Amino acid sequence: MKKAVYQLEPLTCPSCIKKIETTLTKTAGIDSVKVLFNSSKVKTEFDESMVESNNIQETLQKLGYPVLSVKTS
Amino acid sequence: MIGHINHHKNQITALAGLLIVIGFVLGTLGNENLQNIALIIATIISSVPIFIKAIQAIRMKAFSIDLLVSIAILGALYIGEYTESSVVTFLFLFGDYLEMRTLEKTRSSLRELVDMAPQEAVVLREGGNSEKVAIEKVEVGDRIIIRPGGKIPVDGSIISGKASINEATITGESIPASKTVDDKVFSGTILDTGYIEIVAERVGDDTTFAKVIELVEEAQESKSKAEKFLDKFAGIYTPAVVVLAIVVYLFTQDLHLAITFLVIACPGALVIGAPVSNVAGIGNGARNGVLIKGGEIMDKFSKVDTLVFDKTGTLTKGKPEVTDIHTFNRLDEEFLLGLVAKAEMISEHHLGQTIVKAAQNRGIDLASMEQSDGEVIKGNGIKAQVNGHSIIAGNRKLLQSEKISLVKAVEQYAVGREKQGNTAIFIVIDGKIAGMISIADQIREDAYKALAQMRENGIKKIVMLTGDNKHTAKAVATALELDEFHAELLPEQKVNYVKELKNSGHTVAMAGDGVNDAPAIATADIGLAMGEGGTDISMETADVVLMADKLMQFSHAYLLSKVTIRNMKQNIFIAVGVVAILLIGVLMGSVHLASGMFIHEASVLVVILNAMRLIRFNHKNMHSSKRLESVPAKA
Numbered sequence: 001m002k003k004a005v006y007q008l009e010p011l012t013c014p015s016c017i018k019k020i021e022t023t024l025t026k027t028a029g030i031d032s033v034k035v036l037f038n039s040s041k042v043k044t045e046f047d048e049s050m051v052e053s054n055n056i057q058e059t060l061q062k063l064g065y066p067v068l069s070v071k072t073s
Numbered sequence: 074m075i076g077h078i079n080h081h082k083n084q085i086t087a088l089a090g091l092l093i094v095i096g097f098v099l100g101t102l103g104n105e106n107l108q109n110i111a112l113i114i115a116t117i118i119s120s121v122p123i124f125i126k127a128i129q130a131i132r133m134k135a136f137s138i139d140l141l142v143s144i145a146i147l148g149a150l151y152i153g154e155y156t157e158s159s160v161v162t163f164l165f166l167f168g169d170y171l172e173m174r175t176l177e178k179t180r181s182s183l184r185e186l187v188d189m190a191p192q193e194a195v196v197l198r199e200g201g202n203s204e205k206v207a208i209e210k211v212e213v214g215d216r217i218i219i220r221p222g223g224k225i226p227v228d229g230s231i232i233s234g235k236a237s238i239n240e241a242t243i244t245g246e247s248i249p250a251s252k253t254v255d256d257k258v259f260s261g262t263i264l265d266t267g268y269i270e271i272v273a274e275r276v277g278d279d280t281t282f283a284k285v286i287e288l289v290e291e292a293q294e295s296k297s298k299a300e301k302f303l304d305k306f307a308g309i310y311t312p313a314v315v316v317l318a319i320v321v322y323l324f325t326q327d328l329h330l331a332i333t334f335l336v337i338a339c340p341g342a343l344v345i346g347a348p349v350s351n352v353a354g355i356g357n358g359a360r361n362g363v364l365i366k367g368g369e370i371m372d373k374f375s376k377v378d379t380l381v382f383d384k385t386g387t388l389t390k391g392k393p394e395v396t397d398i399h400t401f402n403r404l405d406e407e408f409l410l411g412l413v414a415k416a417e418m419i420s421e422h423h424l425g426q427t428i429v430k431a432a433q434n435r436g437i438d439l440a441s442m443e444q445s446d447g448e449v450i451k452g453n454g455i456k457a458q459v460n461g462h463s464i465i466a467g468n469r470k471l472l473q474s475e476k477i478s479l480v481k482a483v484e485q486y487a488v489g490r491e492k493q494g495n496t497a498i499f500i501v502i503d504g505k506i507a508g509m510i511s512i513a514d515q516i517r518e519d520a521y522k523a524l525a526q527m528r529e530n531g532i533k534k535i536v537m538l539t540g541d542n543k544h545t546a547k548a549v550a551t552a553l554e555l556d557e558f559h560a561e562l563l564p565e566q567k568v569n570y571v572k573e574l575k576n577s578g579h580t581v582a583m584a585g586d587g588v589n590d591a592p593a594i595a596t597a598d599i600g601l602a603m604g605e606g607g608t609d610i611s612m613e614t615a616d617v618v619l620m621a622d623k624l625m626q627f628s629h630a631y632l633l634s635k636v637t638i639r640n641m642k643q644n645i646f647i648a649v650g651v652v653a654i655l656l657i658g659v660l661m662g663s664v665h666l667a668s669g670m671f672i673h674e675a676s677v678l679v680v681i682l683n684a685m686r687l688i689r690f691n692h693k694n695m696h697s698s699k700r701l702e703s704v705p706a707k708a
Contacts, residue, residue, distance in 0.1 A: 012173045019129060038180055038293040038352045064129070073278070
């Protein structure tokens with residue numbers, strides 16, 4: 001199990017949270033998703049044998065949220 | 074493509090605004106066709122980002138404000154109200170832009186903290202070479218050099234050098250702390266003057282600084298009951314508005330009215346009003362060294378009417394200090410202190426060590442003195458030969474057993490000191506009473522003022538619970554004018570006492586030092602940890618953490634919670650009030666689409682601006698100067 005935190009551009013609409021959470025939760029291999037609205041961060045836990053941090057980043061970008069930085073641990 | 078449009082939203086907004094102005098100019102010149110064309114183009118380009126968002130939200134089965142506005146725009150275009158459609162889209166985008174800018178401001182206190190995070194470190198490698206490395210590369214055990222103006226990159230202990238360090242990022246306290254070998258330093262703090270080498274103990278996400286940031290981020294997300302309710306409410310409210318708009322249309326057959334209703338009823342200010350207050354309030358706390366863990370705690374804290382304090386380390390400094398050196402026979406103070414300190418160096422007792430420390434702080438050279446025949450008389454004092462003088466330092470019992478009689482003046486002086494709460498240590502040099510050293514665990518300098526302020530702000534009862542003896546407890550309770558004190562308590566008795574207070578209807582905040590008071594802190598409605606700024610236990614168990622040893626921070630946090638909750642209520646009131654007035658206005662026919670949108674966006678801005686006041690909210694007098702009497706150090 002790996003953890004990754006994505007720093008996004010400032011989130012402004014509370015509905016963005018739902019959008020990101022539902023999309024990522026549906027992605028295979030992602031165990032948990034938490035969107036921090038006020039600090040504009042997405043915290044995920046995922047199985048690295050099924051999905052890579054890069055894939056998650058791509059998904060976020062496709063949803064319309066540019067990723068500024070990633071921190072994995 | 075979508076990302077591209079989002080990226081250029083500001084330009085789109087500006088272009089739409091320009092087109093609207095051109096349209097109106099053309100209109101007043103009498104060319105109505107060109108006016109309509111300009112307004113239609115303005116509507117179309119500025120509605121693209123709104124439509125995109127609305128569609129994305131629908132895919133997630135979420136009703137968003139964008140959806141309401143999208144329907145309204147299409148409706149307005151359908152009935153040929155080009156002026157209104159263009160103004161509404163423009164205002165919505167422009168409002169969005171202002172919202173983003175101002176929201177950023179409410180988040181700014183935390184952002185400023187995050188930006189303080191150190192980026193690199195100068196690591197000392199074997200062989201004496203130093204190397205600049207990225208902060209992620211620093212490992213536990215690395216030796217790191219910090220020069221003036223540099224940031225401490227990781228948590229660690231000083232192994233050589235000394236420095237004055239500004240720890241405001243962690244403690245909110247801007248007066249630099251002086252530190253030297255074996256002292257702990259924290260990541261994110263700034264070396265003011267001096268030079269130190271440290272050994273890294275905690276790196277990366279384990280540093281106190283990283284934990285503080287994480288805690289505050291989590292706190293800002295954690296919602297109060299009111300917010301949770303509002304979220305649920307908005308979830309039902311938005312679709313309900315769509316249904317109501319349809320009902321309005323069916324009844325009146327007036328599409329224009331139905332569309333106006335749709336736009337006006339958007340829940341914008343309502344959704345954003347409560348969270349912005351909390352975010353700004355928690356951010357303010359973090360910058361002043363107070364971690365408040367979430368909206369729920371903010372709410373409960375504001376309702377507290379009873380304070381319970383531990384004594385040692387909470388109301389008092391927890392560190393005994395020499396408060397007075399008195400000499401008889403015109404003896405030099407430092408001469409006396411030096412001799413006694415040298416003698417006390419054999420003592421393990423904390424009173425003895427306090428004297429040694431006092432001498433070291435005054436720069437007295439103890440190493441060059443000679444000491445022999447040292448003897449510790451347990452519970453009473455010490456005897457030793459220093460530089461050829463025979464020294465006795467201890468209490469009355471020791472004097473009696475050494476057959477040294479107390480002159481009346483000396484006895485009187487001692488009683489006076491003791492009444493003020495000191496432990497008096499008699500000093501005998503070469504068989505004669507030469508002086509007296511008083512030691513006390515002093516009450517925190519800001520205690521009296523902080524408690525008085527909190528009483529002013531709504532605290533009805535202040536209680537002290539301590540394991541210490543009654544005599545000492547009474548001295549503190551009297552000096553601070555506490556309502557009640559209970560001495561000689563065990564940790565579980567403290568818990569029971571807090572429970573009793575809660576059962577009798579009080580909302581109780583308990584402040585302690587986080588380790589031995591942890592059970593009582595957990596029992597209280599609001600638990601505060603202080604005096605141990607930044608230890609893991611206190612940060613985990615407490616609801617509110619005071620990062621610096623300041624009771625004024627407690628007072629600030631209490632008032633902050635009240636102000637934040639009041640701010641939140643104002644925001645909810647503004648949001649609900651504006652929507653209600655607008656709805657009535659629409660139904661009476663006196664509010665139109667464009668003007669309604671304007672008022673609506675304005676109300677969103679008003680609640681954000683209102684919350685922004687919290688960022689700057691500050692107790693002016695965080696530092697107090699009033700000194701108080703002291704209490705005896707526990708012997």
